[in-house]
Amino acid sequence: MIQINPTYRYTVAGLPGQGKTVFARHIIKQLKTSGVDTVIYDPMAQYTDLDSYVPKYFATEYQMPEFDDIAMQIWDKRNVFFVVEEVENFLPQAGRRSGIMWRIINMGRNYGLGVLAVTRRISNMDKTMFSLSDKTFIFRLFSPNDLEYCRGFIGKSADTLLPKLKCGYYLQCTSTAVTLHEPVPWDGKGKPVN
Ligand SMILES: Nc1ncnc2c1ncn2[C@@H]1O[C@H](COP(=O)(O)OP(=O)(O)O)[C@@H](O)[C@H]1O
Numbered sequence: 001m002i003q004i005n006p007t008y009r010y011t012v013a014g015l016p017g018q019g020k021t022v023f024a025r026h027i028i029k030q031l032k033t034s035g036v037d038t039v040i041y042d043p044m045a046q047y048t049d050l051d052s053y054v055p056k057y058f059a060t061e062y063q064m065p066e067f068d069d070i071a072m073q074i075w076d077k078r079n080v081f082f083v084v085e086e087v088e089n090f091l092p093q094a095g096r097r098s099g100i101m102w103r104i105i106n107m108g109r110n111y112g113l114g115v116l117a118v119t120r121r122i123s124n125m126d127k128t129m130f131s132l133s134d135k136t137f138i139f140r141l142f143s144p145n146d147l148e149y150c151r152g153f154i155g156k157s158a159d160t161l162l163p164k165l166k167c168g169y170y171l172q173c174t175s176t177a178v179t180l181h182e183p184v185p186w187d188g189k190g191k192p193v194n
């Protein structure tokens with residue numbers, strides 16, 4: 001059982017094919033079982049069996065208005081756990097970010113809004129998301145940019161542990177500890193996208 005508070009923020013990072021989506025699906029099912037209203041922004045259509053929202057305009061110039069529209073609905077609805085795959089597109093380290101998403105990560109807790117942000121390019125994600133995350137779950141990474149980004153938050157275990165993680169294994173990072181964890185059980189679903 002992974003301890004998740006539905007009004008907190010979490011980040012899941014790692015290279016493609018390392019188990020982020022399998023892990024996110026596990027958490028979503030856990031939350032749904034306990035009755036948490038969960039909205040999944042699902043650009044790669046990997047969560048359709050869990051009633052996800054698959055955007056029409058992802059990776060086009062219209063992706064941001066579409067995302068803002070969904071994020072605004074969540075803001076208005078309150079008490080929702082928002083899962084966003086490919087989050088670096090909406091909360092980038094450089095360039096225009098979603099204003100509504102920014103508000104959700106900074107103020108959402110007061111309105112019952114939690115976030116699970118999933119990214120395969122952590123160094124492209126806004127650092128505020130990382131620093132506001134109650135826990136960050138990091139799967140295998142080895143690019144110098146990504147390791148440097150993580151080192152700023154989790155110290156030297158970034159360099160020693162992250163490049164060596166096997167598929168499905170992850171580091172759980174909090175402000176006080178970095179711990180290694182075994183893969184979550186896999187339901188055999190969520191087609192891989194690389
Ligand atoms: N916890 C796990 N248990 C067993 N196999 C896993 C696990 N996590 C990942 N895998 C294997 O790795 C593949 C890619 O996982 P996925 O979650 O889609 O990666 P990512 O989202 O990081 O690209 C899965 O289809 C599965 O074959």
Ligand SMILES: [Mg+2]
Nearest residue numbers: 017020021193
């Ligand atoms: Mg994935």
